[in-house]
Amino acid sequence: MRRTLGFILILSTMLLSRSTVFAQQTPTPTKMNFDEDWKFSLGHAADPEKDFNYKIANLFAKSGKAEKTAIDPKFDDKNWRGLSVPHDWAVELPFTKSANVDVLAHGYKPVGGLFPETSIGWYRKHFNIAKADSGHRIQIQFDGIFRDAQIWINGFYLGNHQSGYLGVNYDLTDYLNFGGENVLVVRADATQYEGWFYEGAGIYRHVWLNHFDNTHIVPDGVFVHAEVNPVNAAVRIETVVENLGLTDQKVSVLNYITDRNGKKIAAGISQPLNLAVNGRTTATQTIELNNPRLWSLEDPYLYKVVTVISVDQKKVDSVTTRYGIRTITIDASKGLFLNGKHVKIQGTNNHQDHAGLGSALPDALQYYRISLLKEMGSNAYRTSHHAPTPELLDACDSLGMLVMDEQRLLNSSPEYMNQFEQLIKRDRNHPSIFMWSIGNEEGLIQTTSIGKRIAQTLIAKQKELDPYRTSTYAADLANVATGVNEVIPVRAFNYRQFAVADYHRDHPNQPLIGTEMGSTVTTRGIYEKDSIAGYVPDQDITAPWWASKAETWWSLAAENPFWMGGFIWTGFDYRGEPTPYEWPNINSHFGVMDVCGFPKNIYYYYQSWWTDKDILHLSPHWNWKGKEGTPVDVWVNTNADRVELFLNGKSLGKKEMPRNSHLKWSVPYQPGTLSAVAYKKGKKITASVQTTGTSYAIRVTPVKNTILADGKDLAIVNITVVDQKGREVPDASNLVEFTVSGNVKIIGVGNGDPSSHEPDQYLAGGWKRHLFNGKCQVILQSGKDQGTVKFEAVSKGLTTGSAKINVQ
Known part of the structure; x- marks a missing residue:
């Protein structure tokens, strides 16, 4: 839902007051982006003096009392860092080895109760509003602050917002200086976690200033x-x-x-x-x-x-x-129907971080990530395990992706009922949402009468606010129907794939869906287990004890109509929750794509069976110097009917392709060309991998070459290295340095290496990144001036790569 803009707003910057100015009366109604021109500083959770006297000053003795603190409108913040939000200060921090399980789960970033000096963030924004606006209501809207945010305007306390995943609105009208300067202050306290994965820290979603009539x-x-x-x-x-x-x-x-x-x-x-x-x-x-x-x-x-x-x-x-006008029908025996057409849920779970940026994702990146998932054949997205940013849902609406929207906790207290109500009211107009989830894996209460009563309360609220959809609960339970599962309309399974058929036999009238399936762990471009570096092979062969391989669960789901389908864990690798290793790992291995969105081999398994595209993919690469004569397991992922494999033109045999499976050959390594010829309904498909020469030149590939001059749009640039024949070198690890000229800036870099401790951001410049198995990524953000800018990637001994980006 968006307030109609239809207005001309003149903005300027007053250097003396450092304020954003509304130079004329702002027509109502408006929803104005309020992301720019913030000041930021870290505070200190354990030292009040380093926390700008917070908890020393008697702030609540009188209304507007804020002297000697950073809350005071007269506080001098000229030495604070200037920035725009969305902003995640956690991603800027170095990695810190710790034996604490929660620090490990959050990606070894020094945020949380053990790190008081880097777990408090202060934000201040100066702005002016015209006197003529004094007859309007003026509201501040935060879409997401992680977390425990205290908010003031002109020294007046507005409130405390606990949730790191749902936003908050405050009416500023009574406290504003119309025709004068105003100061908005936010103190974000990230000392307490909400999840068990990387969550970021700060004002990491958009801020809006809303004007409307009384x-x-x-x-x-x-x-x-x-x-x-x-x-x-x-x-x-x-x-x-x-x-x-x-x-x-x-x-x-x-x-x-x-x-x-x-x-x-x-x-x-x-x-x-x-x-x-x-x-x-x-x-x-x-x-x-x-x-x-x-x-x-x-x-x-x-x-x-x-x-x-x-x-x-x-x-x-x-x-x-x-x-979007559409119908959703769910049948316990036949699954889900969209507009009367049967749809098997081919979904992914995802957290909200991306390489280089942490959790502060620009809007364009939401569309990029959803487009990558659709290209793989995914048709559904579970917002695990919290309310998503609104722009993610906009992307799913626009691109055609179903969504399971999830509540953070199974709790019916006033705090969490308010969050659940806010979630549903905020999101219920999105056609992409086909189902709500009231929680995930609440092992302490999910089988108890307490869990049942909480679930009943949440389900009743969901039906009150949105009687046109239904709900589920993500249960890590087998054939169990007590507690939450006694009352939940749709039974969901996290793993336990072999129990689904038994549960359907015993409860034939309850629809079934897999909310977390698979969880194969893979490292892109790695083909041997390495417990020291923390890598696992890039094939569908390794899964934790509680999970399964991709082929195991999908073969069951695909062949049984009572399975609505399911969501794999996960679409993208994500920070935190390193599995099966700990340090030096700092992110997961679960994704079918890495944290940059580069596909792993398991991506092609799903693409084979989730799309009608002609898929024929060979792995591994064919650079194995020193292993001549050693057998190499060659995997073929395809949806063709049969495949013949060749090494340097010599046939290694033909094989029929079992549905929802893969093919494998053991091939003694010899340099050259490994190729395959497949036939799909009589159509010939070919693919090959070649032994390459050494790295020769950098190849720069922007996802798009034209971006908007709005200060927010992105050019995502993927970097590879090629040999003298132009073939991509799959095991290159060169250090590459990046520069960009003109009104575009680099905002993040990554390479998909789950054990890399290189910075994601170089705030003082000097941007660089090692290639990981031949790839890395640079994220550029536009300025507001039109023109053409040049991006360059340089590495010692290699031919420089470059690209021109049009900003218009």
């Missing part, structure tokens, strides 16, 4: 749902309106629908309401839409539902909701 639509106050039949859709729109003015108001609510380009195609009738002072009410309207274009995985078409609030025939508020 009579307005409440935040997340529009709920859209469509009842669909073969010829039309009845689009039901519920709008919550409130009056925070000082007099009663007569209000009218009008809704209309446009196509994706903004052309009005259907409208309702203006609905009158009477609102008392501080009154709040819900207006409900239904609009008939003939022959709707349905949202689907292949055609994720989005309409726009526009809701307009007027007082005395003057528009005072408007909200535009992107909405």
